Amino acid sequence: MAEKQDSGKEQEWSRLMAAAQEGDRTAYERLLREIVPLLRAIAGRWHRRPDRVEDVVQDILLTIHRVRHTYDPARPLSHWLATIAKRRAIDALRRRGRTEKFEISDEQAYVTFADPAANKAVATRDQAPALGAAISVLPESQRQAVELLKLRELSLAEAAKVSGKSISALKVNVHRAIKSLRAQLKGE
């Protein structure tokens, strides 16, 4: 019975993706919403913290969007999805490993070093909450540009696709946002 249900769902997902490849936005949105629990389960095998799992799920969704032309509707969608999800979850783990190599532990956080440049990493970390607050009060278009280009580190082309804005508009927004953030943080 469960197998029958799974096979029905599998066929439905294949049909939705085939429709999405032809530009059916409703089918695509429905498919992406239906697969999120599966993507969370796969990401959860490699990542424990819920916020990291969610970051990985979003990265997988962006990857699915970029490679959706490679799906062959004659084949099961779940294999295609699982390969992408597993790969991106492992890539995220590797990226995290590389980043953490350069992070400073809490024990050292309040040590002041003789060389002023050596204190920069700690000072930057201490400013994070203020920066978060400053970003949250930016106008929507500027906040979105900073989030996509600086926090999620998307390329200009990807950010333009996700936001529906032109590359030049994104450049202007991010420039204005950084100018405004600099002024806000200096003023504190």
Added chain:
Amino acid sequence: MAPSTDQLIERLAANADPVQRLRPPLVRASLWLLAVAAAAAIVVPFFANFALFDAKLQDGKFILELAGTLLTGIAAVIAAFYLSIPGRSPAWMLLPIPPLVLWLASSGYNCYREWVVYGTSGWHLGETAGCFGTIIGFSVPLGVALIVMLRRARPVAPVPVAALGGLGVAAISAFLLQFNHDVDASFLDLGVHALAVAIVVLAISAMARQPRLLSVEQ
């Protein structure tokens, strides 16, 4: 701060323009191989020594070596196209192994035979350096043409795809080299061939690590 998953889905759906599906991997690999065969048919007569090639074809062991080389190239290219698509079986990676074993075993045996007859007299790097240059020289345009086709799939795991592609172009280059290969088969010659193939595989695999060249990050 970052957009929620729900918001991201809405934005992705809003940007879901129609896309052109990739043709099946076997069709794409066949097109690439046919294009290479057509280019080789034009280029090979300019440098081939057909009289020498004909003479070497009289030897069954040489035919085995030639078949092993060509089949390794074809199998590795087909496997690269299959692996570039998510969800295809990793077992495709094994496809070039049997012809690769045939290639290595037959060329190794030919070297051994030459060594028994002539000893180390053929061990001069001057002659084999040309083979090295030819394999690398053919591999560069073939590698570029292969990357151009493989990157359309934006592989999520680009390194194995590139390594197989590298093996494919290096093996096809080694096959083309045989049309004008007058160096006696020595272990040094085989070593130089293996080194050239390894350099091509490593170079293309290293390039695949560049996010914008082959992978999904492009």
